[in-house]
Amino acid sequence: MQEEQATTTTRTSNKYGIDIFSNNTTVKEKRRYWIHALVYVFALLPTIWPLVLPFNRVEPYILGMPFNMTLGVVAVLVVFINTVVLYRFEHSTFLE
Amino acid sequence: MVDTSLLIILGIPCLYLIVALGVGLWGSRSADQSQSEGYIAGDRKIGLLVLYFILGASALSAFSFLGAPGWAYGRGAAALYILVYVGFGFVPLYVIGPKAARLGKKYGYVTQAELVADRYNSRWLAPLMAIVSIGAFIPYSVLQMRAVGFIFSEASQGLIPFWLAALIPFAIIVIYVFFAGVMGVGLSNVLQGMMMLSLAWILGLYLPFSLYGGIQPMFQEIALEQPTHLLIGQPELHIFEYSSLIVVSILGFVMWPHSFMRVYTSDERTIKKTVALYPTFALMLVPILLVGFAGVMSAPGVEQIDRILPHLITTLEFSPWVVGLFFAATLAAAMSSADSILHAAGSVFARDFVKHGFRDDMDGKQEAWTAKWGMVVIAIISYYFAIVSNVEIVFLLAGAYGAIVQFLPLVIGVFFWEKATKEGAFTGLLAGSLVTVYYTFIAPEPFHIHPGLWGLLVTTTVFTAVSTMTDVENVDHARRFIEDSRPTPIADGGKEESSDKDEE
16 A cells, blocks of 8 residues: 555445545544544534524623633633644654 | 834834844745745745744734624624634644645645646646635735735824835735745744734733723623623624534635645644644634723724724823734734735646646746746735725635635545545536525525535535546546555554544
8 A cells, every 4th residue: 555556455445435544543543533523523513503502691701701702712622632632642642 | 202102103013024024034045945846835844833823823814903803892702703713723634634745745736726636637627726716815815905004004103105004014025925935934924923922812811901800890891781792693693604604614714725735834743733732823812802892891882893903002092012012913913814825826826727727847946936926916916906995804704715615525525535526526616616606795695504604515415416426537546545645554653643534
């Protein structure tokens, strides 16, 4: 698979031609990737309709901010942490 | 005494402009500017600090100091959409960035369109995408020019006329982008990004405390007087519109060619780290929004909401040093996007339009020359429109996103779908763009959902359906993009990396 031309032996696509992971990705790693993807989705969903509705309120104030604004900040922080953790999973260490 | 303060207020932005010019030009030493790969992609060796600021400062334009506080001031909690989409915006780049960079290194790509066009084996796709991109770049830089002209002429208290105030900073950009290419963009963006961050946090924390005695007292006062202002939804912005704006903006964020093509300037790990650290830059939207909210009770009735921050700064009797810093940082915010946009516009023009459209035999030197002069011409065209036209800042930006976002399904197809076909790509892009244009300019969008999202739905459907009905010309060619975009095992000693699924 390191060769210029792709060879059919490394083909990993399903019957629809969709090919997300390489053969070198273990089942465990795949599961880990899906979990990270889900964390992004679950961070985003409460900021948009319909899940934002219960959070779309002013009180309680957190760090002085209305609750819906705090929610936005928390979502961005989750993106930050999730991505750093994902990087560490792939490359062992973030600081090098 | 008036003269001394004017000197300070005008002096700081002027000083900044000179430093920006110097820093930008300094970048010319870091890569071979006479060759297209050096000029456009910085010889693919840009590091973390510079990439962080290129992507961060380019993504946040004059809109961050003018439009965003304006939204918080005029439309209240609806402005939170900006915080959310900017925070999530680069996540898709974690997946597609390293893939595009690997293919770029192997096959010499420096733009988004040529990657897509090569995969779909189409001669006309790259020039076509170039036209769409430049069509979006021009209004985008027009916005920056108008902001720059407004800010710089305000700083001089009208001494410098608008046309000249827009001209000087842009001339500086054109000079350093001309001579230093993406390295000039990068180094100046480090300076500009730092100025933006410090000003945002200083002002955003200072104003609520000085005007209201704290952040919570400020919001409590607003909540008491205007209960709906702090809630997402009507009357300010329908909640469907708010939600779809977030989704379409996130999906479109990395499709902006001036963001996407930066992945070719660096390597896998740097790109991923930049994506990981980027939310720290995005959080600067928090103090920015606080500034806008601070205006609600203290400066009611400002008609042009984009001007709420300059209005507060100039009417609140600040020290001239703060006022000068404000003007300089706002200039920096506008210029850090404008330089990136102009550089990308010139590069896209040379590589995607001229080279792939008409002159396949062009060598790297001629191409760099075309990119530089193309950039100059596009800057002149933008300048012409900046002095004549008059459109509200954010809707134009959001509208442009709508067209650009249609590239997304095609890009995902390159990396993950071997059965995607040229016919699918063409018909999908065409149908989606038409729908977006239709709901942007001709008919009101159904259910308050952003036209770009309707377009994306159509692009994806048509692209998938037509690809399924047609056969891929050469499956091995298509496979090559999927497999060569993956890391080669044991490539760089680290853990084997594999593609993550795009979270959308």
